[in-house]
Amino acid sequence: MEKIIVRGGNQLNGTVKVEGAKNAVLPVITASILASEGESIITDVPNLADVYTINEVLRNMNANVHFENNTINVDATKPLKTEAPFEYVRKMRASVLVLGPLLARYGHAKVAMPGGCAIGSRPIDLHLKGFEAMGAKVHVGNGFVEVEAEGRLHGAKIYLDMPSVGATENIVMAAALAEGKTIIENCAKEPEIVDLANFLNKMGARVIGAGTETIRIEGVEKLHGTEHGIIPDRVEAGTFMVAAAITGGNVFIENAETEHLRSVISKLQEMDVTVLEEDNGIRVIGPDKLKSTDIKTLPHPGFPTDMQSQMMSLMLSAYGTSVITETVFENRFMHVEEFRRMNAKMKIEGRSVIIEGPSDLQGAEVAASDLRAAAALILAGLRAEGFTRVTELKHLDRGYVDFAGKLAALGADIERVDENGDVVNPFVQVDKQNESIIAELS
Numbered sequence: 001m002e003k004i005i006v007r008g009g010n011q012l013n014g015t016v017k018v019e020g021a022k023n024a025v026l027p028v029i030t031a032s033i034l035a036s037e038g039e040s041i042i043t044d045v046p047n048l049a050d051v052y053t054i055n056e057v058l059r060n061m062n063a064n065v066h067f068e069n070n071t072i073n074v075d076a077t078k079p080l081k082t083e084a085p086f087e088y089v090r091k092m093r094a095s096v097l098v099l100g101p102l103l104a105r106y107g108h109a110k111v112a113m114p115g116g117c118a119i120g121s122r123p124i125d126l127h128l129k130g131f132e133a134m135g136a137k138v139h140v141g142n143g144f145v146e147v148e149a150e151g152r153l154h155g156a157k158i159y160l161d162m163p164s165v166g167a168t169e170n171i172v173m174a175a176a177l178a179e180g181k182t183i184i185e186n187c188a189k190e191p192e193i194v195d196l197a198n199f200l201n202k203m204g205a206r207v208i209g210a211g212t213e214t215i216r217i218e219g220v221e222k223l224h225g226t227e228h229g230i231i232p233d234r235v236e237a238g239t240f241m242v243a244a245a246i247t248g249g250n251v252f253i254e255n256a257e258t259e260h261l262r263s264v265i266s267k268l269q270e271m272d273v274t275v276l277e278e279d280n281g282i283r284v285i286g287p288d289k290l291k292s293t294d295i296k297t298l299p300h301p302g303f304p305t306d307m308q309s310q311m312m313s314l315m316l317s318a319y320g321t322s323v324i325t326e327t328v329f330e331n332r333f334m335h336v337e338e339f340r341r342m343n344a345k346m347k348i349e350g351r352s353v354i355i356e357g358p359s360d361l362q363g364a365e366v367a368a369s370d371l372r373a374a375a376a377l378i379l380a381g382l383r384a385e386g387f388t389r390v391t392e393l394k395h396l397d398r399g400y401v402d403f404a405g406k407l408a409a410l411g412a413d414i415e416r417v418d419e420n421g422d423v424v425n426p427f428v429q430v431d432k433q434n435e436s437i438i439a440e441l442s
Protein backbone atom coordinates (compact mmCIF):
# COMPACT_ATOMS: atom_id res chain seq x y z
CA MET A 1 0.00 0.00 0.00
CA GLU A 2 1.45 3.37 -1.00
CA LYS A 3 1.83 6.15 1.55
CA ILE A 4 2.72 9.80 1.55
CA ILE A 5 5.13 10.65 4.34
CA VAL A 6 5.41 14.30 5.30
CA ARG A 7 7.54 15.93 7.98
CA GLY A 8 6.10 19.20 9.18
CA GLY A 9 7.85 22.49 9.66
CA ASN A 10 9.02 23.62 6.22
CA GLN A 11 7.75 26.88 4.77
CA LEU A 12 6.55 26.62 1.17
CA ASN A 13 7.87 29.08 -1.41
CA GLY A 14 7.83 29.29 -5.20
CA THR A 15 5.34 28.71 -7.99
CA VAL A 16 2.92 25.88 -8.55
CA LYS A 17 0.84 25.43 -11.69
CA VAL A 18 -2.81 24.46 -11.48
CA GLU A 19 -4.14 21.71 -13.78
CA GLY A 20 -7.39 21.59 -15.71
CA ALA A 21 -10.43 21.03 -13.46
CA LYS A 22 -11.46 17.46 -12.69
CA ASN A 23 -15.08 18.49 -12.19
CA ALA A 24 -15.14 20.32 -15.52
CA VAL A 25 -13.41 17.71 -17.63
CA LEU A 26 -15.61 14.78 -16.56
CA PRO A 27 -18.91 16.23 -17.90
CA VAL A 28 -17.12 17.61 -20.97
CA ILE A 29 -15.83 14.13 -21.81
CA THR A 30 -19.29 12.62 -21.40
CA ALA A 31 -20.82 15.45 -23.47
CA SER A 32 -18.43 14.59 -26.31
CA ILE A 33 -20.48 11.45 -27.00
CA LEU A 34 -23.35 13.68 -28.12
CA ALA A 35 -21.40 14.33 -31.34
CA SER A 36 -22.61 12.16 -34.19
CA GLU A 37 -20.14 13.85 -36.55
CA GLY A 38 -16.47 14.73 -36.14
CA GLU A 39 -13.96 14.28 -33.37
CA SER A 40 -13.73 16.29 -30.14
CA ILE A 41 -10.32 17.50 -29.00
CA ILE A 42 -10.22 18.37 -25.30
CA THR A 43 -7.08 20.10 -24.03
CA ASP A 44 -5.68 20.97 -20.57
CA VAL A 45 -6.88 17.61 -19.30
CA PRO A 46 -5.38 16.61 -15.92
CA ASN A 47 -3.68 13.21 -15.50
CA LEU A 48 -6.11 11.82 -12.97
CA ALA A 49 -7.52 8.42 -12.12
CA ASP A 50 -11.05 9.81 -12.63
CA VAL A 51 -10.16 10.83 -16.18
CA TYR A 52 -8.87 7.31 -16.88
CA THR A 53 -12.08 5.87 -15.46
CA ILE A 54 -14.35 8.01 -17.62
CA ASN A 55 -12.17 7.23 -20.65
CA GLU A 56 -12.66 3.55 -19.93
CA VAL A 57 -16.43 4.03 -19.62
CA LEU A 58 -16.47 5.61 -23.10
CA ARG A 59 -14.19 2.97 -24.61
CA ASN A 60 -16.40 0.27 -23.15
CA MET A 61 -19.29 1.87 -25.06
CA ASN A 62 -17.27 1.68 -28.32
CA ALA A 63 -16.09 5.29 -28.56
CA ASN A 64 -12.50 5.86 -29.65
CA VAL A 65 -10.68 7.72 -26.91
CA HIS A 66 -7.03 8.70 -27.02
CA PHE A 67 -5.36 10.49 -24.09
CA GLU A 68 -1.86 11.85 -24.45
CA ASN A 69 -0.02 15.04 -23.42
CA ASN A 70 -3.02 16.42 -21.54
CA THR A 71 -5.19 16.13 -24.64
CA ILE A 72 -8.09 13.76 -25.20
CA ASN A 73 -9.46 12.95 -28.64
CA VAL A 74 -12.92 11.41 -28.64
CA ASP A 75 -14.53 9.95 -31.72
CA ALA A 76 -18.07 8.82 -30.87
CA THR A 77 -19.40 8.65 -34.41
CA LYS A 78 -19.71 4.83 -34.49
CA PRO A 79 -22.90 3.45 -32.90
CA LEU A 80 -22.39 3.28 -29.14
CA LYS A 81 -23.41 0.74 -26.54
CA THR A 82 -25.74 2.46 -24.11
CA GLU A 83 -24.67 0.81 -20.84
CA ALA A 84 -22.17 1.61 -18.10
CA PRO A 85 -21.53 -1.29 -15.73
CA PHE A 86 -21.08 -1.23 -11.96
CA GLU A 87 -17.29 -1.62 -12.09
CA TYR A 88 -17.04 1.97 -13.36
CA VAL A 89 -19.81 3.60 -11.36
CA ARG A 90 -18.36 1.99 -8.22
CA LYS A 91 -15.06 3.77 -8.92
CA MET A 92 -16.54 7.09 -9.77
CA ARG A 93 -20.08 8.40 -9.34
CA ALA A 94 -19.62 10.89 -12.18
CA SER A 95 -20.05 7.91 -14.55
CA VAL A 96 -23.79 8.70 -14.25
CA LEU A 97 -23.11 11.71 -16.47
CA VAL A 98 -23.36 9.42 -19.52
CA LEU A 99 -27.11 9.06 -18.83
CA GLY A 100 -28.16 12.42 -20.31
CA PRO A 101 -26.07 12.22 -23.50
CA LEU A 102 -26.98 8.56 -24.24
CA LEU A 103 -30.67 9.13 -23.59
CA ALA A 104 -30.71 12.18 -25.86
CA ARG A 105 -28.80 10.53 -28.69
CA TYR A 106 -30.11 6.96 -28.58
CA GLY A 107 -33.30 7.10 -26.53
CA HIS A 108 -31.81 4.61 -24.08
CA ALA A 109 -29.24 4.45 -21.29
CA LYS A 110 -28.58 1.91 -18.56
CA VAL A 111 -26.14 2.66 -15.78
CA ALA A 112 -25.43 0.90 -12.50
CA MET A 113 -27.16 2.81 -9.73
CA PRO A 114 -24.53 4.76 -7.82
CA GLY A 115 -24.53 4.10 -4.10
CA GLY A 116 -23.61 6.57 -1.41
CA CYS A 117 -20.00 7.31 -0.63
CA ALA A 118 -17.89 8.52 2.27
CA ILE A 119 -19.42 12.00 2.13
CA GLY A 120 -23.15 11.25 1.90
CA SER A 121 -25.97 9.23 0.35
CA ARG A 122 -25.89 11.15 -2.94
CA PRO A 123 -29.12 10.17 -4.69
CA ILE A 124 -29.78 10.99 -8.37
CA ASP A 125 -33.53 11.59 -8.10
CA LEU A 126 -33.25 15.12 -9.52
CA HIS A 127 -31.45 13.86 -12.63
CA LEU A 128 -34.20 11.31 -13.18
CA LYS A 129 -37.07 13.75 -12.55
CA GLY A 130 -35.55 16.01 -15.19
CA PHE A 131 -35.41 13.17 -17.74
CA GLU A 132 -39.03 12.22 -16.96
CA ALA A 133 -40.14 15.80 -17.52
CA MET A 134 -38.57 15.54 -20.98
CA GLY A 135 -40.60 12.44 -21.80
CA ALA A 136 -38.35 9.59 -20.66
CA LYS A 137 -39.46 6.54 -18.72
CA VAL A 138 -37.27 5.60 -15.76
CA HIS A 139 -36.90 2.08 -14.34
CA VAL A 140 -34.84 1.39 -11.27
CA GLY A 141 -34.15 -2.22 -10.31
CA ASN A 142 -31.54 -4.92 -9.86
CA GLY A 143 -28.92 -2.31 -9.10
CA PHE A 144 -29.43 -0.43 -12.35
CA VAL A 145 -31.18 2.68 -13.52
CA GLU A 146 -32.51 2.52 -17.05
CA VAL A 147 -33.96 5.47 -18.94
CA GLU A 148 -35.82 5.19 -22.23
CA ALA A 149 -37.61 7.51 -24.61
CA GLU A 150 -39.59 6.88 -27.75
CA GLY A 151 -38.25 9.22 -30.39
CA ARG A 152 -36.66 12.49 -29.36
CA LEU A 153 -36.95 13.90 -25.86
CA HIS A 154 -39.04 17.03 -25.70
CA GLY A 155 -38.23 20.34 -24.07
CA ALA A 156 -39.66 20.97 -20.59
CA LYS A 157 -39.72 23.42 -17.74
CA ILE A 158 -37.78 21.89 -14.86
CA TYR A 159 -37.37 23.26 -11.35
CA LEU A 160 -34.60 21.63 -9.30
CA ASP A 161 -35.40 21.23 -5.59
CA MET A 162 -31.76 21.99 -4.96
CA PRO A 163 -29.09 23.31 -7.29
CA SER A 164 -27.45 19.96 -7.98
CA VAL A 165 -24.33 20.17 -10.13
CA GLY A 166 -24.70 16.70 -11.64
CA ALA A 167 -28.45 17.03 -12.27
CA THR A 168 -27.94 20.38 -14.00
CA GLU A 169 -25.21 18.86 -16.20
CA ASN A 170 -27.16 15.73 -17.09
CA ILE A 171 -30.33 17.68 -17.92
CA VAL A 172 -28.48 20.31 -19.99
CA MET A 173 -26.79 17.54 -22.00
CA ALA A 174 -30.09 15.72 -22.57
CA ALA A 175 -31.89 18.95 -23.51
CA ALA A 176 -29.20 19.86 -26.05
CA LEU A 177 -30.67 17.28 -28.49
CA ALA A 178 -34.31 17.46 -27.35
CA GLU A 179 -37.09 18.86 -29.48
CA GLY A 180 -37.98 22.38 -28.37
CA LYS A 181 -37.00 24.54 -25.45
CA THR A 182 -35.98 23.40 -21.95
CA ILE A 183 -35.81 25.80 -19.04
CA ILE A 184 -34.01 24.68 -15.87
CA GLU A 185 -34.73 26.80 -12.82
CA ASN A 186 -32.76 26.82 -9.55
CA CYS A 187 -29.91 25.17 -11.39
CA ALA A 188 -26.30 24.97 -10.24
CA LYS A 189 -24.13 28.01 -11.03
CA GLU A 190 -20.68 26.47 -10.64
CA PRO A 191 -17.94 27.51 -13.10
CA GLU A 192 -17.84 23.90 -14.32
CA ILE A 193 -21.45 24.30 -15.56
CA VAL A 194 -20.35 27.32 -17.59
CA ASP A 195 -17.44 25.33 -19.04
CA LEU A 196 -19.79 22.53 -20.06
CA ALA A 197 -22.22 24.98 -21.68
CA ASN A 198 -19.35 26.61 -23.61
CA PHE A 199 -18.26 23.20 -24.87
CA LEU A 200 -21.81 22.26 -25.90
CA ASN A 201 -22.29 25.56 -27.71
CA LYS A 202 -19.07 24.96 -29.68
CA MET A 203 -20.57 21.56 -30.63
CA GLY A 204 -23.57 23.38 -32.12
CA ALA A 205 -25.88 23.43 -29.08
CA ARG A 206 -27.89 26.48 -27.99
CA VAL A 207 -27.47 26.87 -24.25
CA ILE A 208 -27.87 30.26 -22.61
CA GLY A 209 -27.77 31.41 -19.00
CA ALA A 210 -25.13 29.00 -17.66
CA GLY A 211 -23.67 30.51 -14.48
CA THR A 212 -27.06 31.98 -13.50
CA GLU A 213 -29.94 30.25 -11.75
CA THR A 214 -31.92 29.74 -14.95
CA ILE A 215 -30.56 27.94 -18.00
CA ARG A 216 -32.43 27.88 -21.30
CA ILE A 217 -31.65 25.27 -23.93
CA GLU A 218 -33.07 25.29 -27.45
CA GLY A 219 -32.67 21.70 -28.64
CA VAL A 220 -30.95 21.01 -31.97
CA GLU A 221 -31.09 17.93 -34.22
CA LYS A 222 -27.43 17.02 -34.07
CA LEU A 223 -24.12 18.03 -32.59
CA HIS A 224 -20.59 17.81 -33.93
CA GLY A 225 -17.12 17.39 -32.45
CA THR A 226 -15.15 20.50 -31.50
CA GLU A 227 -12.01 21.70 -29.72
CA HIS A 228 -12.10 22.92 -26.13
CA GLY A 229 -9.65 23.82 -23.33
CA ILE A 230 -10.69 22.93 -19.76
CA ILE A 231 -10.85 25.68 -17.10
CA PRO A 232 -8.29 25.62 -14.24
CA ASP A 233 -9.12 23.53 -11.20
CA ARG A 234 -10.36 25.93 -8.51
CA VAL A 235 -10.23 23.24 -5.82
CA GLU A 236 -6.62 22.31 -6.59
CA ALA A 237 -5.81 26.04 -6.59
CA GLY A 238 -7.58 26.52 -3.24
CA THR A 239 -5.72 23.53 -1.79
CA PHE A 240 -2.34 25.10 -2.66
CA MET A 241 -3.55 28.43 -1.26
CA VAL A 242 -4.10 26.67 2.05
CA ALA A 243 -0.68 24.96 1.75
CA ALA A 244 0.98 28.38 1.47
CA ALA A 245 -1.08 29.80 4.34
CA ILE A 246 -0.59 26.88 6.74
CA THR A 247 3.21 26.97 6.41
CA GLY A 248 3.50 30.77 6.58
CA GLY A 249 4.97 30.58 3.07
CA ASN A 250 4.80 32.66 -0.11
CA VAL A 251 3.46 30.78 -3.12
CA PHE A 252 2.33 31.94 -6.55
CA ILE A 253 -0.48 29.73 -7.79
CA GLU A 254 -0.27 29.98 -11.55
CA ASN A 255 -3.50 29.67 -13.54
CA ALA A 256 -5.67 30.12 -10.42
CA GLU A 257 -8.82 31.93 -11.52
CA THR A 258 -9.72 34.67 -9.01
CA GLU A 259 -13.34 34.88 -10.11
CA HIS A 260 -13.86 31.20 -9.26
CA LEU A 261 -12.30 31.53 -5.81
CA ARG A 262 -13.99 34.59 -4.28
CA SER A 263 -15.41 32.81 -1.23
CA VAL A 264 -12.13 31.02 -0.49
CA ILE A 265 -10.11 34.22 -0.88
CA SER A 266 -12.41 36.12 1.43
CA LYS A 267 -12.16 33.47 4.19
CA LEU A 268 -8.36 33.34 3.89
CA GLN A 269 -8.25 37.13 4.23
CA GLU A 270 -10.41 36.93 7.36
CA MET A 271 -7.74 34.61 8.75
CA ASP A 272 -5.06 37.29 8.08
CA VAL A 273 -3.64 35.53 5.04
CA THR A 274 -2.39 37.91 2.32
CA VAL A 275 -3.93 37.12 -1.06
CA LEU A 276 -2.68 39.07 -4.07
CA GLU A 277 -4.37 38.88 -7.45
CA GLU A 278 -1.54 38.92 -10.00
CA ASP A 279 -1.39 38.37 -13.76
CA ASN A 280 -2.32 34.78 -14.53
CA GLY A 281 -2.61 33.63 -10.95
CA ILE A 282 -2.86 34.32 -7.24
CA ARG A 283 -0.06 34.85 -4.71
CA VAL A 284 -0.69 33.70 -1.16
CA ILE A 285 1.46 34.75 1.78
CA GLY A 286 0.82 33.11 5.14
CA PRO A 287 0.86 35.22 8.33
CA ASP A 288 2.88 34.50 11.50
CA LYS A 289 -0.35 33.97 13.36
CA LEU A 290 -3.59 32.77 11.76
CA LYS A 291 -6.92 34.15 13.05
CA SER A 292 -9.96 31.91 13.53
CA THR A 293 -13.06 32.25 11.35
CA ASP A 294 -16.31 30.43 10.53
CA ILE A 295 -17.41 28.86 7.26
CA LYS A 296 -20.63 27.38 5.96
CA THR A 297 -20.51 25.30 2.78
CA LEU A 298 -23.07 26.23 0.12
CA PRO A 299 -23.64 25.83 -3.61
CA HIS A 300 -21.58 28.25 -5.74
CA PRO A 301 -20.94 31.15 -5.27
CA GLY A 302 -21.01 30.10 -1.60
CA PHE A 303 -18.09 28.40 0.08
CA PRO A 304 -17.37 25.08 -1.74
CA THR A 305 -17.79 21.82 0.15
CA ASP A 306 -14.78 20.53 -1.80
CA MET A 307 -12.60 23.01 0.18
CA GLN A 308 -14.14 22.23 3.58
CA SER A 309 -11.61 19.69 4.85
CA GLN A 310 -8.60 21.71 3.66
CA MET A 311 -9.93 24.78 5.50
CA MET A 312 -10.38 22.60 8.55
CA SER A 313 -6.62 21.89 8.49
CA LEU A 314 -5.94 25.60 8.41
CA MET A 315 -8.37 26.39 11.22
CA LEU A 316 -6.62 23.84 13.44
CA SER A 317 -3.64 26.18 13.40
CA ALA A 318 -5.63 29.39 13.89
CA TYR A 319 -5.93 31.24 17.21
CA GLY A 320 -9.46 31.15 18.63
CA THR A 321 -12.63 29.18 17.98
CA SER A 322 -13.63 28.37 14.39
CA VAL A 323 -16.89 26.75 13.29
CA ILE A 324 -17.43 24.84 10.05
CA THR A 325 -20.98 24.06 9.00
CA GLU A 326 -21.47 21.57 6.15
CA THR A 327 -24.80 22.04 4.39
CA VAL A 328 -24.15 20.37 1.02
CA PHE A 329 -23.36 16.78 2.08
CA GLU A 330 -24.78 15.18 5.21
CA ASN A 331 -21.72 13.15 6.16
CA ARG A 332 -18.60 14.99 5.08
CA PHE A 333 -16.76 14.92 8.40
CA MET A 334 -14.99 11.53 8.29
CA HIS A 335 -11.62 13.33 8.34
CA VAL A 336 -12.37 14.71 11.83
CA GLU A 337 -11.43 11.42 13.52
CA GLU A 338 -8.19 11.30 11.56
CA PHE A 339 -7.33 14.87 12.57
CA ARG A 340 -7.94 13.83 16.18
CA ARG A 341 -5.25 11.17 15.72
CA MET A 342 -2.98 14.12 15.00
CA ASN A 343 -3.94 15.69 18.35
CA ALA A 344 -6.50 18.10 16.90
CA LYS A 345 -8.92 19.71 19.35
CA MET A 346 -12.32 19.67 17.75
CA LYS A 347 -15.81 18.29 18.18
CA ILE A 348 -18.74 17.53 15.90
CA GLU A 349 -22.11 19.04 16.80
CA GLY A 350 -24.79 18.08 14.28
CA ARG A 351 -23.75 19.48 10.93
CA SER A 352 -21.02 21.64 12.46
CA VAL A 353 -17.49 21.11 13.68
CA ILE A 354 -16.15 23.33 16.43
CA ILE A 355 -12.42 23.82 16.42
CA GLU A 356 -10.53 25.23 19.39
CA GLY A 357 -7.29 26.52 17.94
CA PRO A 358 -4.46 26.35 17.76
CA SER A 359 -3.98 22.61 18.15
CA ASP A 360 -0.53 21.33 18.83
CA LEU A 361 -0.56 19.03 15.78
CA GLN A 362 1.54 15.89 15.96
CA GLY A 363 2.46 13.50 13.15
CA ALA A 364 0.53 10.20 13.04
CA GLU A 365 -0.53 7.48 10.62
CA VAL A 366 -3.86 8.55 9.14
CA ALA A 367 -6.17 7.25 6.40
CA ALA A 368 -7.95 9.34 3.77
CA SER A 369 -11.71 8.85 3.47
CA ASP A 370 -12.17 10.92 0.29
CA LEU A 371 -9.98 12.89 -2.06
CA ARG A 372 -10.23 16.23 -0.27
CA ALA A 373 -9.70 14.55 3.11
CA ALA A 374 -6.49 13.07 1.67
CA ALA A 375 -5.25 16.53 0.69
CA ALA A 376 -6.34 18.00 4.03
CA LEU A 377 -4.45 15.40 6.07
CA ILE A 378 -1.30 16.08 4.04
CA LEU A 379 -1.78 19.83 4.62
CA ALA A 380 -2.05 19.24 8.37
CA GLY A 381 1.11 17.12 8.11
CA LEU A 382 2.96 20.14 6.66
CA ARG A 383 2.37 21.90 9.99
CA ALA A 384 2.52 18.97 12.45
CA GLU A 385 5.51 18.07 14.52
CA GLY A 386 7.28 14.94 13.24
CA PHE A 387 6.17 12.53 10.53
CA THR A 388 2.62 12.11 9.22
CA ARG A 389 1.91 9.06 7.10
CA VAL A 390 -1.19 9.26 4.90
CA THR A 391 -2.68 6.08 3.42
CA GLU A 392 -5.61 5.31 1.06
CA LEU A 393 -4.02 7.38 -1.68
CA LYS A 394 -6.41 6.02 -4.32
CA HIS A 395 -8.70 8.84 -3.20
CA LEU A 396 -6.00 11.49 -3.66
CA ASP A 397 -5.18 10.21 -7.15
CA ARG A 398 -8.77 10.72 -8.26
CA GLY A 399 -8.36 14.48 -7.98
CA TYR A 400 -4.75 15.65 -7.61
CA VAL A 401 -1.91 15.31 -10.10
CA ASP A 402 1.35 14.41 -8.31
CA PHE A 403 0.34 16.26 -5.14
CA ALA A 404 3.42 15.18 -3.17
CA GLY A 405 5.76 16.08 -6.05
CA LYS A 406 4.25 19.56 -6.38
CA LEU A 407 4.55 20.19 -2.62
CA ALA A 408 8.15 18.89 -2.63
CA ALA A 409 8.99 21.35 -5.44
CA LEU A 410 7.73 24.15 -3.15
CA GLY A 411 10.05 23.01 -0.35
CA ALA A 412 7.98 20.50 1.63
CA ASP A 413 9.73 17.55 3.22
CA ILE A 414 7.48 14.95 1.63
CA GLU A 415 7.75 11.74 -0.30
CA ARG A 416 5.50 9.06 -1.67
CA VAL A 417 6.63 5.50 -1.04
CA ASP A 418 5.38 2.15 -2.28
CA GLU A 419 4.69 -0.94 -0.16
CA ASN A 420 8.43 -1.73 -0.08
CA GLY A 421 9.28 1.72 1.19
CA ASP A 422 10.79 2.73 -2.18
CA VAL A 423 10.27 6.34 -3.16
CA VAL A 424 7.87 6.89 -6.08
CA ASN A 425 8.40 10.65 -6.59
CA PRO A 426 7.66 11.99 -9.11
CA PHE A 427 4.44 10.03 -9.17
CA VAL A 428 3.07 9.73 -12.69
CA GLN A 429 -0.20 8.02 -13.47
CA VAL A 430 -0.46 6.16 -16.76
CA ASP A 431 -3.52 5.81 -18.93
CA LYS A 432 -3.36 2.23 -20.08
CA GLN A 433 -5.51 2.94 -23.13
CA ASN A 434 -7.75 -0.04 -23.73
CA GLU A 435 -6.55 -2.11 -20.79
CA SER A 436 -8.89 -1.79 -17.87
CA ILE A 437 -7.24 0.13 -15.05
CA ILE A 438 -10.21 -0.37 -12.78
CA ALA A 439 -8.92 -3.48 -11.02
CA GLU A 440 -5.57 -1.86 -10.44
CA LEU A 441 -7.07 1.18 -8.78
CA SER A 442 -9.28 -0.74 -6.39
Ligand SMILES: CC(=O)N[C@H]1[C@@H](OP(=O)(O)OP(=O)(O)OC[C@H]2O[C@@H](n3ccc(=O)[nH]c3=O)[C@H](O)[C@@H]2O)O[C@H](CO)[C@@H](O)[C@@H]1O
Binding pocket: 022, 023, 024, 026, 094, 120, 121, 122, 123, 124, 125, 126, 127, 128, 162, 163, 164, 165, 166, 167, 188, 299, 305, 306, 328, 329, 330
Ligand atom coordinates in the same frame (compact mmCIF):
# COMPACT_ATOMS: atom_id res chain seq x y z
C1 LIG B 1 -17.82 15.30 -10.44
C2 LIG B 1 -18.31 16.50 -9.75
O1 LIG B 1 -18.54 17.54 -10.36
N1 LIG B 1 -18.48 16.42 -8.42
C3 LIG B 1 -18.91 17.58 -7.67
C4 LIG B 1 -20.42 17.68 -7.76
O2 LIG B 1 -20.96 16.46 -7.26
P1 LIG B 1 -22.51 16.13 -7.50
O3 LIG B 1 -22.90 16.60 -8.84
O4 LIG B 1 -22.69 14.71 -7.16
O5 LIG B 1 -23.15 17.03 -6.38
P2 LIG B 1 -24.63 17.66 -6.35
O6 LIG B 1 -24.52 19.12 -6.54
O7 LIG B 1 -25.50 16.89 -7.25
O8 LIG B 1 -25.05 17.34 -4.85
C5 LIG B 1 -25.39 18.34 -3.92
C6 LIG B 1 -26.40 17.80 -2.93
O9 LIG B 1 -27.59 17.49 -3.62
C7 LIG B 1 -28.00 16.17 -3.31
N2 LIG B 1 -28.68 15.61 -4.51
C8 LIG B 1 -28.06 15.66 -5.72
C9 LIG B 1 -28.66 15.13 -6.84
C10 LIG B 1 -29.92 14.54 -6.71
O10 LIG B 1 -30.51 14.06 -7.67
N3 LIG B 1 -30.50 14.53 -5.49
C11 LIG B 1 -29.92 15.04 -4.37
O11 LIG B 1 -30.49 14.99 -3.28
C12 LIG B 1 -26.71 15.44 -2.97
O12 LIG B 1 -26.93 14.27 -2.20
C13 LIG B 1 -25.95 16.51 -2.22
O13 LIG B 1 -26.37 16.53 -0.89
O14 LIG B 1 -20.86 18.79 -6.97
C14 LIG B 1 -20.55 18.68 -5.56
C15 LIG B 1 -21.16 19.88 -4.85
O15 LIG B 1 -20.54 21.03 -5.23
C16 LIG B 1 -19.04 18.57 -5.38
O16 LIG B 1 -18.75 18.32 -4.04
C17 LIG B 1 -18.46 17.46 -6.23
O17 LIG B 1 -17.04 17.53 -6.22
Ligand SMILES: C=C(OP(=O)(O)O)C(=O)O
Binding pocket: 023, 093, 094, 119, 306, 371, 372, 399
Ligand atom coordinates in the same frame (compact mmCIF):
# COMPACT_ATOMS: atom_id res chain seq x y z
C1 LIG C 1 -16.60 15.02 -3.99
C2 LIG C 1 -15.79 15.20 -5.03
O1 LIG C 1 -15.88 14.54 -6.20
P1 LIG C 1 -16.93 13.44 -6.68
O2 LIG C 1 -18.23 14.12 -6.87
O3 LIG C 1 -16.36 13.01 -8.00
O4 LIG C 1 -16.96 12.36 -5.63
C3 LIG C 1 -14.69 16.19 -5.00
O5 LIG C 1 -14.14 16.48 -6.08
O6 LIG C 1 -14.33 16.66 -3.91
